[in-house]
Amino acid sequence: MPDSQLTKARSLIKLGQPEQDTWSLSRVEDGMPTSRPVIVPLKLWFDHASEADVAPWLPSNTELTSELAEQLATAPLVAIDFPAFTDGRGYTLARLLRERYQYRGEIRAIGDVLVDQLFYMSRCGFDALALREDQHLDDALRALGAFSVSYQPAVDINEPLFARRLREA
Amino acid sequence: MYRYDTYDQTLVDERVTQFRDQMERYLAGRLGEDEFRPLRLQNGLYIQKHAPMLRIAIPYGMLSSRQLRALGAITRRYDRGYGHFSTRQNLQLNWPKLEDVPDILAELAQVQMHAIQTSGNCIRNTTSDQFAGIASDEIEDPRPWCELIRQWSTLHPEFAYLPRKFKIAVTGADADRAAIQVHDIGLRLWRNERNELRVKVLAGGGMGRTPMIGDVVREDLPWQHLLTYLEACVRVYNQFGRRDNKFKARIKILVKALGIEEYRRRVEEEWAHLKDGPQTLTEEAVEAARSHFPEPDRRPVDEQAIIEHERLRQENRNFARFVTNNVTDHRVPGYKAVTLSLKRREHAPGNVTADQMDAIADLADTYSFGEVRVTHEQNVVLSDVPVDQLEALWQELETLGMANPTVGTLNDIICCPGGDYCSLANAVAIPVAQAIQERFEDLDFLYDLGPLDLNISGCMNACGHHHVGHIGILGVDKKGEEYYQVSLGGNATDDASLGKILGPSFYREDVPEVIDKVLQVYVEQRQDEEIFLDTYRRIGIKPFKERVYA
Ligand code: SF4
Numbered sequence: 001m002p003d004s005q006l007t008k009a010r011s012l013i014k015l016g017q018p019e020q021d022t023w024s025l026s027r028v029e030d031g032m033p034t035s036r037p038v039i040v041p042l043k044l045w046f047d048h049a050s051e052a053d054v055a056p057w058l059p060s061n062t063e064l065t066s067e068l069a070e071q072l073a074t075a076p077l078v079a080i081d082f083p084a085f086t087d088g089r090g091y092t093l094a095r096l097l098r099e100r101y102q103y104r105g106e107i108r109a110i111g112d113v114l115v116d117q118l119f120y121m122s123r124c125g126f127d128a129l130a131l132r133e134d135q136h137l138d139d140a141l142r143a144l145g146a147f148s149v150s151y152q153p154a155v156d157i158n159e160p161l162f163a164r165r166l167r168e169a
Numbered sequence: 170m171y172r173y174d175t176y177d178q179t180l181v182d183e184r185v186t187q188f189r190d191q192m193e194r195y196l197a198g199r200l201g202e203d204e205f206r207p208l209r210l211q212n213g214l215y216i217q218k219h220a221p222m223l224r225i226a227i228p229y230g231m232l233s234s235r236q237l238r239a240l241g242a243i244t245r246r247y248d249r250g251y252g253h254f255s256t257r258q259n260l261q262l263n264w265p266k267l268e269d270v271p272d273i274l275a276e277l278a279q280v281q282m283h284a285i286q287t288s289g290n291c292i293r294n295t296t297s298d299q300f301a302g303i304a305s306d307e308i309e310d311p312r313p314w315c316e317l318i319r320q321w322s323t324l325h326p327e328f329a330y331l332p333r334k335f336k337i338a339v340t341g342a343d344a345d346r347a348a349i350q351v352h353d354i355g356l357r358l359w360r361n362e363r364n365e366l367r368v369k370v371l372a373g374g375g376m377g378r379t380p381m382i383g384d385v386v387r388e389d390l391p392w393q394h395l396l397t398y399l400e401a402c403v404r405v406y407n408q409f410g411r412r413d414n415k416f417k418a419r420i421k422i423l424v425k426a427l428g429i430e431e432y433r434r435r436v437e438e439e440w441a442h443l444k445d446g447p448q449t450l451t452e453e454a455v456e457a458a459r460s461h462f463p464e465p466d467r468r469p470v471d472e473q474a475i476i477e478h479e480r481l482r483q484e485n486r487n488f489a490r491f492v493t494n495n496v497t498d499h500r501v502p503g504y505k506a507v508t509l510s511l512k513r514r515e516h517a518p519g520n521v522t523a524d525q526m527d528a529i530a531d532l533a534d535t536y537s538f539g540e541v542r543v544t545h546e547q548n549v550v551l552s553d554v555p556v557d558q559l560e561a562l563w564q565e566l567e568t569l570g571m572a573n574p575t576v577g578t579l580n581d582i583i584c585c586p587g588g589d590y591c592s593l594a595n596a597v598a599i600p601v602a603q604a605i606q607e608r609f610e611d612l613d614f615l616y617d618l619g620p621l622d623l624n625i626s627g628c629m630n631a632c633g634h635h636h637v638g639h640i641g642i643l644g645v646d647k648k649g650e651e652y653y654q655v656s657l658g659g660n661a662t663d664d665a666s667l668g669k670i671l672g673p674s675f676y677r678e679d680v681p682e683v684i685d686k687v688l689q690v691y692v693e694q695r696q697d698e699e700i701f702l703d704t705y706r707r708i709g710i711k712p713f714k715e716r717v718y719a
Contacts, residue, residue, distance in 0.1 A: 063408075086207060086330050087412060088332075088407055089407060095327055100442055114204060116191060116204070120326040120327075120329055121326075123326035143190075146187045148183065149180050151323055151324070152320075152325055153447045154326050160396075160447055160448050162458075163447065163451075165457065166454060166457060
């Protein structure tokens with residue numbers, strides 16, 4: 001039964017603030033859970049794409065084609081999985097979704113989401129961070145503000161530092 | 170030299186605070202070993218055989234005398250009073266205490282230095298030509314471009330967890346002194362017939378276990394697009410590089426698996442979306458970067474001084490030797506670049522003591538506008554010495570033991586720390602270098618051999634660049650015993666090539682003898698002015714094999 005294996009984030013940070021998680025997550029690929037709202041594997045989601053309380057999660061090896069991005073456009077939320085925190089593909093996926101395909105809904109990091117990844121994740125367009133079970137929320141909130149300056153443009157800032165310097169000079 | 174503004178300073182200061190916090194959480198047990206690992210690596214901190222090792226970035230090799238003194242002070246205070254210049258224009262401390270590292274980083278930040286991304290699976294310190302800005306064959310000074318790349322790659326939010334490490338090298342001269350063909354990305358700055366600056370982009374070169382020469386991705390990228398194009402190159406790698414096997418995770422494996430055409434196609438497709446985006450460089454942005462590397466305030470050196478220098482050279486054989494081997498021509502008449510040799514038997518190649526750092530800093534202040542460069546050959550360069558000061562400088566170097574007139578010879582060995590320090594090593598490297606230096610000490614013999622690169626690595630990771638040594642030596646492990654494999658014919662410059670393995674490996678004590686036999690074959694077979702590499706290329710490996718294994 002997929003429903004028996006549903007999980008909820010113990011700590012969720014949304015737009016920089018702790019928040020109670022309303023979504024359940026299912027990692028089971030064979031069988032649709034009945035509980036709502038729910039995040040399900042991308043494969044299962046296609047058949048439920050029209051439902052406002054079903055959202056997909058993408059494995060890190062997803063190739064984000066324009067066709068896929070078009071389908072995702074209507075999803076209430078797109079979760080991106082970090083099977084291991086050292087797998088950096090999710091950062092690219094989030095940027096592509098935001099910057100190339102202008103996805104405006106929530107992009108949520110799930111899986112091996114650790115305190116020290118959050119700053120980069122938020123720069124890449126993740127606005128919801130479902131922390132791994134054992135992570136401390138206060139460490140996480142502090143880590144989000146680790147840097148007040150960045151050299152490169154990303155989802156959060158559209159101007160590289162070299163351009164800002166010239167503008168301010 | 171690049172000088173931080175408040176933004177750069179804020180960033181390195183915040184980085185220190187961040188790492189201090191991470192270290193505290195680690196020591197308090199709130200951050201696991203595996204989770205701390207990439208964090209410490211991206212701050213240059215390894216856990217080594219005997220102690221932690223800290224690798225400090227020297228961006229594209231440039232150091233001020235003030236920074237060098239600060240490094241000396243740090244090695245005295247937190248280490249054993251010396252450091253090791255690596256082949257990647259970094260400085261490594263071999264004995265820091267783990268819990269001291271945040272304080273060391275804080276002291277570095279005070280002199281505009283850091284250890285950011287000197288290790289880990291991210292974009293590493295960008296390396297370049299040690300004669301940047303002064304070489305007579307230079308088309309474009311690579312340093313402003315390196316600095317733009319440094320900033321772009323520093324804490325890049327998308328590329329902190331790449332499949333594997335990623336190294337970029339840049340050259341802007343006719344002769345490639347940055348070994349761009351054996352880097353993950355190699356960049357060559359050049360000008361077309363209309364005198365417009367272009368960038369040739371290579372990808373997929375590298376050493377390590379599967380050495381490869383880079384392929385050309387793009388011959389003539391207009392400079393404006395450098396950063397967006399790099400972003401496309403790395404993004405494709407981040408998405409498609411292998412993550413299942415550490416030994417197949419470098420970009421070279423991806424480029425090889427896809428083929429350069431397919432890799433290029435994907436990069437171009439990606440780039441089509443990034444092109445002309447906010448990171449497109451403007452004339453003003455490049456000018457601003459260039460303004461950090463002004464011409465030093467050189468006084469004119471008159472004709473008479475140049476004549477006098479030539480006269481001294483004729484008169485003093487020792488000085489003449491030094492000039493021939495350690496002094497390089499300069500774009501500006503009357504000026505020279507001087508290479509200080511960090512190779513002598515008493516020290517491991519590339520090692521410098523704190524006292525030497527102070528001494529070099531003083532010399533830089535007196536003779537060369539307070540700046541030094543470190544080279545991938547593990548030496549130090551004073552880039553702007555007027556010829557009428559050369560002899561005085563040489564005298565001082567003699568006293569300090571840094572005037573070894575052997576730069577570029579067999580004696581100028583490139584060598585990794587090897588088994589004496591490095592926990593990944595199969596075998597020691599430094600004692601092998603020292604045994605070779607001891608055996609071939611005679612200067613006349615060394616000069617007769619001419620330019621010869623001998624490079625030693627203690628394992629497959631190839632930190633000692635053995636694949637691109639004319640003679641390469643690699644430590645291998647056979648059933649728990651240390652052996653050495655010798656290869657011939659590697660080359661890191663323009664017509665780069667990878668060495669070929671001579672045959673079965675040797676005991677450590679036999680290595681000098683083997684090298685001697687290899688050299689004998691060269692001396693017997695060379696024609697006219699032929700250097701070792703050219704003789705090898707002409708006659709092939711067979712005669713060497715026959716002699717060594719006879
Ligand atoms: S080549 Fe091997 S032994 Fe030498 S420093 Fe690199 S990892 Fe260590």
